[in-house]
Amino acid sequence: MEESDLVKLRREKLIELRSRGVNPYVNKFKVEDSIGSLVDEFSKSSKEELEKFGRQCIVGGRMMARRGHGKTTFSHIKDRLGQIQVYIRKDEVGKENYEIFSLFDIGDFIGVEGSLSKTKTGELTIFAKKITLLSKSLLPLPEKWHGLKDVE
Numbered sequence: 157m158e159e160s161d162l163v164k165l166r167r168e169k170l171i172e173l174r175s176r177g178v179n180p181y182v183n184k185f186k187v188e189d190s191i192g193s194l195v196d197e198f199s200k201s202s203k204e205e206l207e208k209f210g211r212q213c214i215v216g217g218r219m220m221a222r223r224g225h226g227k228t229t230f231s232h233i234k235d236r237l238g239q240i241q242v243y244i245r246k247d248e249v250g251k252e253n254y255e256i257f258s259l260f261d262i263g264d265f266i267g268v269e270g271s272l273s274k275t276k277t278g279e280l281t282i283f284a285k286k287i288t289l290l291s292k293s294l295l296p297l298p299e300k301w302h303g304l305k306d307v308e
Contacts, residue, residue, distance in 0.1 A: 166294045169259045173292065178256055180292035185267045188214040192237025194272065195280060203274040211272040213282060215240070216290055219264050220297075229257070230281075233266060241281040242268050249287055256289075263293035 173180050194213060198206060217233035227246040232239055246254040260266060267288035275281050 162296050163294055166261055166292070166296075169261065170292050170294065173256065173259055173289065176256060178289060180289055182267075182288065182290045185216055185288060185290055186214065187216040187267070190237045191215050191217055191233065191235045191240045195238045195240060198272055199280050201274075203278075206273045212270070213272055214267065214269045215282065216265065216267045219260060219262055219266055222260075222262060227254075233268065241275070241279050242270070242284055242287075243275070243281050244284045244287060249284055253287060257287050260287075260289060261293060261296075263295070263297045264289060265291040265293070 170180055194215070198211065201209075215233065215235065217235035217239075219231055220234045220239065221232040223230045229244045231242045231244065233242055244254070244257060249257065267290050268282055268284050269286040269288075270282045270284040273281060273283055
């Protein structure tokens with residue numbers, strides 16, 4: 157798919173989000189935790205310790221990856237201090253919100269509210285209760301392997 161096709165598809169998603177009443181460029185979102193500090197503080201904790209503690213968090217960052225599995229999606233978000241996995245379940249965030257989340261793309265800035273735990277593989281994960289689009293990215297991220305190039 158050419159970049160112009162990707163931009164066109166992202167613009168169509170932007171129009172769809174607006175038609176559903178979603179503001180694709182939110183003015184205000186209160187981030188309470190940095191991803192890096194959560195990873196530093198809780199990466200060595202066991203799943204049982206995290207569930208006992210019941211640590212709730214609110215983070216914001218750029219969506220760097222996503223993998224869908226039917227009614228669930230794993231995503232990675234990154235802020236200036238770190239990266240963390242997010243687990244989104246359709247029955248947890250609601251059908252309508254999950255459908256809205258399906259319109260998000262890699263590169264979009266999102267806000268996530270949820271609880272910290274670990275997956276079966278032991279990866280520190282935010283189990284999302286609420287997902288908010290903070291800023292829709294219309295251009296794809298630069299290629300990972302070639303980096304940025306000066307066109308001059």
